[in-house]
Amino acid sequence: MDQQERMVEAILFASAQPVSVRxxxxxxxxxxxxxxxxxxxxxxxxxxxxxxxRLGDGYAFRTAADLSFLMQTETVEQRRLSRAAVETLAIVAYHQPVTRAEIEEIRGVAVSxxxxxxxxEMEWVRMGRRRMTPGRPATFVVTEGFLDHFGLESARDLPGLSELRAAGLLESRPPDAGMAVPTIARDEDDDLDDGTPADDLFDDA
Incomplete structure (x- = not known):
């Protein structure tokens, strides 16, 4: 192993976050x-x-996927997301960069x-660039932490609609034209925890 490989190896090993080529x-x-x-x-x-x-724009050491069972423990603390949070996260992932107004238009209900x-706070979503439109609304995008958690190199590796429906994460009816997630028509946002473990969002994809 040459010296520059040794140096890169040392940096990746010591870093808590993926490290970009830059x-x-x-x-x-x-x-x-x-x-x-x-x-x-x-x-x-x-x-x-x-x-x-490779995780987003960075690189990091990770346990080989086929050996992940060795890292499991009997007590696993699961973060749970409300139905509103799951839907909002899916919209951000599939439509990014997306504004709050666009999220509300797709969901059919105000986003709290x-x-x-x-x-x-979970570091799965962050603020993106502001739109060069009246009011300059902020946009939202998923983070490298989100990609890392679900083992994705980029948002392009997200499962397709058919895979999400097979996993029970979307309604079986066809979505409206041009929509990547179904519109949920309700009178008000539902932020109560519905018991959906965050780690199970794409397990079956």
Whole structure:
């Protein structure tokens, strides 16, 4: 293993968050090629107990997917999301960047501040760029933490509609044209915990 691979390996091992190629380049000595080092390391770790995974724009060490059962414990603390939060998260993931007004239009009901605050507090959703439209409304996008949690390289790897319906996460009726999630018509937002474990959102996808 050459020196630049050793340095990249050390940075990834010590980092609590995925590290981008740009961040690696800023930390490595001049003349190093972090992309080349990453490619070499990923080949070295391919098929081992830990691998180097791409998560959004960053890279991180992760347990090999087929060995995840070894990491399980008998007591697992599950974060639970309300139905409103699950629907809002799905809309952000599939329509990002999306404004609050657009979320409300798709859901057919007002989105309470607490719903978005919960998703932001969980670090699954963050503020995106403001739209260059009257009022310059803020947009919302999913975070690398969301991608990391569900093992996604990017939002393009999200399951399709048929997979979500098969998992029981969407109604079986066809959605309206151009819609990636069904419209939920209700008089007011439902922020009560409906017992949906956050970790189960895409388990069957």
């Amino acid at each position: 961040d690696l380049a800023a930390r490595l000595p001049a003349g190093c090629d972090p992309a080349e080092a990453l490619a070499g390391l990923r080949r070295r770790y391919d098929g081992r107990g830990v691998t180097i995974e 501040r607490g719903t978005l605050d919960q998703l932001i």
